[in-house]
Amino acid sequence: MNGTSTPTQVAVVATERKEESQDQNFLLFEAALRSPRGTGRMSRQVVRSSKFRHVFGQPAKADQCYEDVRVSQTTWDSGFCAVNPKFVALICEASGGGAFLVLPLSKTGRVDKNVPMVCGHTAPVLDIAWCPHNDNVIASGSEDCTVMVWEIPDGGLVVPLREPVVTLEGHTKRVGIVAWHPTAQNVLLSAGCDNVILVWDVGTGAAVLTLGPDVHPDTIYSVDWSRDGGLICTSCRDKRVRILEPRKGTIVAEKDRPHEGTRPVHAVFVSEGKILTTGFSRMSERQVALWDTKHLEEPLSLQELDTSSGVLLPFFDPDTNIVYLCGKGDSSIRYFEITSEAPFLHYLSMFSSKESQRGMGYMPKRGLEVNKCEIARFYKLHERKCEPIAMTVPRKSDLFQEDLYPPTAGPDPALTAEEWLGGRDAGPHLISLKDGYVPPKSRELRVNRGLDSSRRKAAPEASGTPSADAMSRMEEEMRKLQATVQELQKRLDRLEEAVQAK
Template sequence: MSFRRGVVRQSKFRHVFAQAWKAEHCIDDIRVSRVTWDTSLCAVNPKFIAVIIESGGGGAFLVVPISKAGRIDQSSPTVCGHLAPVLDIQWSPHDDNIIASASEDCTVKVWQIPDGGLTSPMTEAIVTLEGHSKRVGILAWHPTAFNILMTAGCDNVICVWNVGTGELVYQLSDAHPDMIYSVCWNKDGSAVCTVCKDKALRVIDPRRGTVLKVKEKVHDGTRPMRAVFLSDGKILTTGFSRMSERQMALWDPKDLSEPMAVQEMDTSNGVLLPFYDPDTNMVYLCGKGDCTIRYFEVTDESPYVHFLSLYSSKEPQRGAGFLSKRGVDVNKCEIARFYKLHERKVEPISMTVPRKSDLFQGDLYPDTAGSEPALLADEWIAGQDASPLLVSLSGGYAAPQSKHREILKSKPKLAPQDSGNATPSNAAAPTSHSAEEEVPRVNTRETDGNAERPKREEDLLNELLAEMKALRAVVLAQSQRIELLERQLARIEDGDV
């Protein structure tokens, strides 16, 4: 027996409300960048807030601990190693101290921020990635593979880097005929979706360098668009109609002939920046220059995209940072937090589900992506895929420091974990070397050095085995790349290309 639901749709997120924090919890006196590039200008993780700021003679961004509040002194140290304005910044999902920055100087730099924040200006990046011929405006870390970073520039080229070695591993130079507006990985990092100035949506396999799907004119308007992969594989886009109305559309990559849903917003000209939460399947839309944040829930039932509510304030936003789920306050039923950029202020805004109970609300907080990577960079390059490794938020999230650092020993390291301002390096140091350096320090604290020897030998053996596994993956990846190049060469010789 079937029945129709009532007019009111049942959803635990139907009453989510937004609330700005009090003035004393805001960060004041920040000169937010006036660059006209359409990025969020802000990046947040459970440790730090980073904001692109105005700076003379180059590009800079400010990094402060997330607990920071009050006025920022004008002499506060910044990350200031770029020669031209910074256009985008993104924290690594697998190390809360690592941040990448893209700039008009055509480079991408990766920085290691010391715990507690900067004590002096940071000018030396641990890795500088040079491969774009024009300004670089888009960054996207791989969601599950350690040290894999995708960049897109105004040269219409997408690059995929192994930042642990500084190596450019893949380059897509002929997939886009015009400027790229956005790139987004899917859940396991096996594909990316992009939107371009030619108004087309593309689904791309970056390892093969092939375009899997194309949809011409996802939005008819000429203003910039955005696209994000949802956790079930669908794609949500934002853009403008022919009549300059702002739109959001939901697409099924299996059939791109028509959108599953289209929502018209208003006629404002601010680019809509979508922020997606895979745990709640909610989408938040922040328009640059708007005073509002709209939020929606995406479900499997028609009309698929359900408008929930609208946060409105008097001040327009210059940009916004979206805090990863690991940083929200589960004791207050906070499911999302934004850091709204004003002209000279950063204002936190909490999204909360009203609940009376003080107990942990497990239905609001399914296990979420943790900071541990599921794959090594070389394993992903070799063709492996893996979903994010999940952690429970019951009792709040605590980073598994000791476990995290042990695992990092067997991975290509960006820099020593204890170093704040590390020296640049374009090659991964042998992991066994760092273990040998630690041995004397252990022995000086031990009364009986022989007691520690079996444990040290076991640790060293494990590290060597992990290094052999990583090298095996590199050899496999290179073999596959050689095979691909040989096939391409054969096609050229046969006149197929």
């Protein structure tokens, strides 16, 4: 441009340069999106869309919390809390043995210091788990080396519960993990510090499968069932994560040192063919990693989070493909969405509060309030309080949001214990939440008196349908009762006649 240019020419040149600059910026932006580095950061913030990007956590108001509960001080990496659509259970400090508290969900507010507890263990309780097929049945593992199965009456306890329905004895050291089979009736897994995993048929009180110390040479940190219950995923102190077929006792796949640090690793099954692990780097940074179970050489995704020391407990929701990471001893819940395409693991957000958490319970999907677009609910244990935290998707419509609530796992088992032990696998029976979840009638725990004495007391029939043998025993007992009543009535008549004669 020479010194004789007109103002109009100057303006035209400026416009052209501005357009060139915009084109260059656009090309740079497009290149960044296509580059591997851009995929991790820019695409997540600018391009990728998800209906769960704005999920937010909302702690319950004070009157909706459970106050004055003495949460266990045991140093064990379990959640110390278990919830279902009827009850919240949490492991408490107790003098003279192990105990845990069970409250109806509606019984919020200050908990009476003399409230009755489940107190049959003779040493601290380390883990508890509700049966997925019977909301009144809960299992507990303890330092006294036993697993106990309990029936909680509707409405909660009115007197302390000291007698379990069945005591499962087989471990030689403390039992730190209990986990019900997700789809087979009355199948319960327990893992002890004897490095043994036992699978129980609770209906008979017998251990039907044993994975001994030859599989896990050291302490087992976590165990998780696959969605159809065909496999289990374990993490061990020997720094290996294993995928096992429990009925055959075989190792399907294993990964040595998924995280380089020495702190405990936790592993869970997530979307089809993948597992997620949480652990620590060599520099003690907390990490989360996603793995393809068929190619465990390198992770699909590995992200470093922070330098806190608390173990991260993962909770996976198969309906939304969201995994929540709750750190023991810190005050946050991070959540990620898992997708089938790179980069596979997408950070969504983090819920933080002032007080740290001693443990965490996770509500099954059928216990949520669908009219409020609640997609998850946690029960956070403080030092002296249990606080519900609702995870909600912001939506304006009051109508049922079908995209947030696909059919979810219902309470009915898909298999009997015998069918599963025979080699069958089945996914959960799915139910719709469109009209809200209505719990089925209370399913009674039936005592099978035909068991020999070595099998102790009897166990729950989660389906609630008695067998033919049970029906015949009940009929026989009814006949005996009727005969006894008739005999007593005759004696009463004779006494009345004698009194009148005098």
